[in-house]
Amino acid sequence: MTIKDDENNDQSEVEETAVTDHDEAEDQPLKREKKKNSKKKKSKKNLEDDGVAKPKKKKSKKKHDDVDDDEGSDEDDHPKEKSVKKKKSKKESSIMDIEAQVTASEEAGTGKDSTLTIPTAISTTGQIRRSGFDSRQSSMLATSDDPFAIREGKTLLWRNVNMTLKTKDGADRKLLDDVWGEVPEKQTTAIMGPSGAGKTSLLNILAGRAKTRGKVTISSDVRLNNFSVNPTDISVRKHIAFVAQDDSLQVTSTPREAIYFSAKLRLPRNTPEENLQKLVRRMLTELGLENCADTYVGGALLKGISGGERKRCSVGVELVVRPAMVFLDEPTSGLDSFSAIQLCQVLKKVANAGSSVLFTIHQPASEIFNAFDRLILMNKGRVMYQGLVEDVPSYFRKRNHPLPKNYNPADWIMNVAQANTMQKLDEDGFFPKDTRDLPEPFAETVEGKDELGITLTEHHLEKDFDARPPGVFTQVRMLFTREIKNIKRDTAAVGARFGLTIFLGILIGLIFRNVGKADPSQPQNLNSIFGALLMVLLMSMFGTAQPALLAFPEERPVFLREYSTNHYSVVSYFIARFSMEAVVTGLQILVQLLITFWFIGFQSSFGMLWVAVYALAMSSTALSVLLGCAVEDPKLGQEMLPLLFVPQMLFAGFFVAPDLIPSWLRWARYLCTLTYAIRIALVEEFGDGCPSDDGSDPCLNLLNSIGAEPDETWWNWLVLVALFATFRLFALVVLQQKATKFF
Numbered sequence: 153m154t155i156k157d158d159e160n161n162d163q164s165e166v167e168e169t170a171v172t173d174h175d176e177a178e179d180q181p182l183k184r185e186k187k188k189n190s191k192k193k194k195s196k197k198n199l200e201d202d203g204v205a206k207p208k209k210k211k212s213k214k215k216h217d218d219v220d221d222d223e224g225s226d227e228d229d230h231p232k233e234k235s236v237k238k239k240k241s242k243k244e245s246s247i248m249d250i251e252a253q254v255t256a257s258e259e260a261g262t263g264k265d266s267t268l269t270i271p272t273a274i275s276t277t278g279q280i281r282r283s284g285f286d287s288r289q290s291s292m293l294a295t296s297d298d299p300f301a302i303r304e305g306k307t308l309l310w311r312n313v314n315m316t317l318k319t320k321d322g323a324d325r326k327l328l329d330d331v332w333g334e335v336p337e338k339q340t341t342a343i344m345g346p347s348g349a350g351k352t353s354l355l356n357i358l359a360g361r362a363k364t365r366g367k368v369t370i371s372s373d374v375r376l377n378n379f380s381v382n383p384t385d386i387s388v389r390k391h392i393a394f395v396a397q398d399d400s401l402q403v404t405s406t407p408r409e410a411i412y413f414s415a416k417l418r419l420p421r422n423t424p425e426e427n428l429q430k431l432v433r434r435m436l437t438e439l440g441l442e443n444c445a446d447t448y449v450g451g452a453l454l455k456g457i458s459g460g461e462r463k464r465c466s467v468g469v470e471l472v473v474r475p476a477m478v479f480l481d482e483p484t485s486g487l488d489s490f491s492a493i494q495l496c497q498v499l500k501k502v503a504n505a506g507s508s509v510l511f512t513i514h515q516p517a518s519e520i521f522n523a524f525d526r527l528i529l530m531n532k533g534r535v536m537y538q539g540l541v542e543d544v545p546s547y548f549r550k551r552n553h554p555l556p557k558n559y560n561p562a563d564w565i566m567n568v569a570q571a572n573t574m575q576k577l578d579e580d581g582f583f584p585k586d587t588r589d590l591p592e593p594f595a596e597t598v599e600g601k602d603e604l605g606i607t608l609t610e611h612h613l614e615k616d617f618d619a620r621p622p623g624v625f626t627q628v629r630m631l632f633t634r635e636i637k638n639i640k641r642d643t644a645a646v647g648a649r650f651g652l653t654i655f656l657g658i659l660i661g662l663i664f665r666n667v668g669k670a671d672p673s674q675p676q677n678l679n680s681i682f683g684a685l686l687m688v689l690l691m692s693m694f695g696t697a698q699p700a701l702l703a704f705p706e707e708r709p710v711f712l713r714e715y716s717t718n719h720y721s722v723v724s725y726f727i728a729r730f731s732m733e734a735v736v737t738g739l740q741i742l743v744q745l746l747i748t749f750w751f752i753g754f755q756s757s758f759g760m761l762w763v764a765v766y767a768l769a770m771s772s773t774a775l776s777v778l779l780g781c782a783v784e785d786p787k788l789g790q791e792m793l794p795l796l797f798v799p800q801m802l803f804a805g806f807f808v809a810p811d812l813i814p815s816w817l818r819w820a821r822y823l824c825t826l827t828y829a830i831r832i833a834l835v836e837e838f839g840d841g842c843p844s845d846d847g848s849d850p851c852l853n854l855l856n857s858i859g860a861e862p863d864e865t866w867w868n869w870l871v872l873v874a875l876f877a878t879f880r881l882f883a884l885v886v887l888q889q890k891a892t893k894f895f
């Protein structure tokens with residue numbers, strides 16, 4: 153095998169690099185670490201056959217072998233990739249050698265630490281183990297085009313997880329009762345149990361998607377690589393790839409694009425384009441998505457791939473970035489048995505590569521059940537079993553519920569859980585207590601320091617500039633490109649928006665035809681021109697603010713998923729959305745004015761009128777974006793739409809003279825963008841005045857009545873721009889706050 157052939161050469165090559173790359177300062181912690189390693193090595197506590205995982209050297213050796221086996225079988229499955237794999241650089245091979253060596257030395261209990269700057273972490277059993285590569289090695293790993301490349305894993309463990317519901321009669325109902333457990337790295341762990349057992353609640357708490365709220369109280373002791381963490385903290389959530397039950401994918405993207413989008417934005421910036429493409433292709437193949445790779449994901453209004461394919465696509469989006477921890481809520485629901493097995497095999501490969509995989513599952517087929525490494529069996533909020541899947545039969549046998557021959561173990565244990573009362577199960581010795589002897593946690597947060605002064609984030613931080621994820625520019629470009637595709641593909645929405653603009657433009661144009669060419673010194677003509685101008689402004693406000701208001705609430709699930717999984721920053725998202733809105737709004741106003749301007753025959757310059765109407769549209773959309781960011785439900789957003797427009801019309805000064813408005817309410821007019829836009833447009837149209845025969849000037853009188861001074865137009869521009877900027881800034885703040893909320 154290539155890896156073995158290169159072993160000696162590559163190993164020495166990397167050893168040399170590792171040593172020469174570290175200056176004196178970096179060597180110090182290494183020495184400290186080695187000292188501490190030897191001091192702190194604790195014996196694994198042998199946990200008895202009460203459902204607690206036993207450390208099995210044999211098992212871990214097998215796992216290591218599995219990695220190699222999988223490598224081999226992958227090549228068999230994908231002959232085309234053989235040549236690619238053979239061409240893997242020596243460096244990549246050597247990294248795998250290092251990993252193999254690390255695993256082997258862990259098992260043998262001999263650490264060859266001298267070549268690696270590996271900080272320590274304490275495993276669930278208290279055993280000290282290495283948990284990292286130096287930045288050079290990890291960045292080299294990260295540039296691989298293999299979704300199952302070896303990665304550094306993480307272990308999550310928890311105890312005393314309680315979830316309590318205050319019932320109507322004031323009593324406390326325990327939804328989760330002192331739940332404990334762990335998701336070790338390199339293993340797949342399934343949470344099973346009857347409906348209502350608390351599987352989803354537990355997964356959500358661990359993934360930071362549930363917290364004390366209303367009548368539900370949650371408390372927990374959760375540790376990530378022995379850092380005591382609050383799972384709802386965004387910095388903790390970003391360590392976990394989460395695949396929710398309901399898919400939140402961009403409706404107009406294809407599976408290929410969705411997976412590529414995730415890989416491009418989350419993998420190191422120096423990952424070659426060719427590798428990204430290979431990675432995506434491999435992911436599509438592994439998940440059986442090749443046939444629908446270029447079909448839209450689809451949604452309620454757009455026909456797309458099937459529900460099962462959508463689910464697999466969601467899994468691919470997370471797995472493509474080689475996460476250290478993967479949580480999945482019922483990943484196999486809605487899949488046929490072949491697809492479910494295929495997906496489980498993929499999860500197994502991911503675990504073999506080093507990740508910790510946790511998922512909830514209903515009653516799986518025996519083939520799937522036997523493919524898990526570990527099982528957490530929940531029953532009415534309590535842990536009924538916790539440990540290796542292979543220990544399940546003996547555990548149940550010892551408790552007088554032996555597994556019948558030729559029976560699906562999953563069916564059997566569910567049957568036992570449901571057919572017996574909790575009291576009977578308790579008497580039979582189920583519901584093991586947490587007897588783990590956990591070491592003191594390093595720190596209260598991932599940003600706290602471990603004993604070597606290293607934060608959990610730093611363990612994974614890419615120090616190499618090129619190995620960091622793409623910057624703001626790439627994020628904005630990717631988001632912007634996706635938005636353009638979205639607009640092009642969602643033809644119904646774009647067609648409705650522009651179709652309505654054309655229709656209303658023609659209608660207004662026909663009704664006010666040639667009104668602008670009439671003599672404005674005649675009162676009825678002046679009223680008509682004013683009416684035409686007002687209609688054009690109102691139409692631009694309504695036509696642009698409504699889609700902008702609905703945009704964020706509709707996109708919220710996708711945004712929250714992508715933001716919480718490190719695709720992009722809030723600022724990038726905001727800039728991309730704003731740029732898209734600016735372009736589309738500009739075009740929409742152009743179409744509208746091209747029709748109405750020539751129909752009506754306005755006297756102002758076309759360019760100036762376009763700028764005024766555009767400025768009004770942009771500042772109105774800024775207000776509606778603010779509202780859109782504040783509400784979570786698109787329907788609620790729609791209900792609140794009048795809130796944007798009615799006050800604008802009331803306070804702008806053309807229905808009621810400002811002096812007649814109660815004095816304590818008059819200030820509100822200064823916040824209305826329409827007030828300033830109508831002044832600018834009127835000055836453009838009537839600024840030169842229109843003296844009548846009786847010596848008066850009706851045009852200037854009109855300007856006067858609504859506070860439009862031709863000499864002070866700049867002031868109106870300034871306020872319009874200031875309002876625009878303020879609303880946008882508030883929207884950004886609100887979005888930033890909402891971005892961290894999942895509940």
Ligand SMILES: Nc1ncnc2c1ncn2[C@@H]1O[C@H](COP(=O)(O)OP(=O)(O)OP(=O)(O)O)[C@@H](O)[C@H]1O
Pocket residue numbers: 317327345346347348349350351352353354368
């Ligand atoms: N926020 C909540 N408020 C009130 N009750 C809740 C809340 N969340 C969960 N529950 C209750 O907690 C229990 C466990 O719910 P959970 O959804 O975790 O079960 P589950 O094992 O995932 O069930 P299923 O397999 O049917 O999805 C249920 O009785 C549910 O009604």
